[in-house]
Amino acid sequence: MAKLFNKLLLIAGFASLAHAAFSAAHHRTYLRLTEQEWTSLPLDIILQTVISLVIVIYNIIEVVGNFKEIRATVDMQQKTWDTLGNFPSFYSFNHRGRALNPGYTPPE
Secondary structure, three states: OHHHHHHHHHHHHHHHHHHHHHHHHHHHHHHHHOOOOOOOOOHHHHHHHHHHHHHHHHHHHHHHOOOOOOOHHHHHOOOOOOOOOOOHHHOOOOOOHHHHOOOOOOOO
């Protein structure tokens, strides 16, 4: 239930952020039409942008889920001494044995 609520708040935050961007563009157009000089955005647009951004950032973190610990020691504490040097990403099952010896047959 909490995940659904966070997703809905995330969608509402993005919608509010888009509305703030539209309001800023509309305010700029209004100033051009009335030939006024642009100084800054109104306070309500700035507040809406900041609050929407905080809501979006918080709910993205909540929706994404659990993060891994940055420190490597936390990950390494769970490994035994035998598996410490084990790197499965470096395993190579295709080797140059066939290219060096045409009669090579891999062991069964």
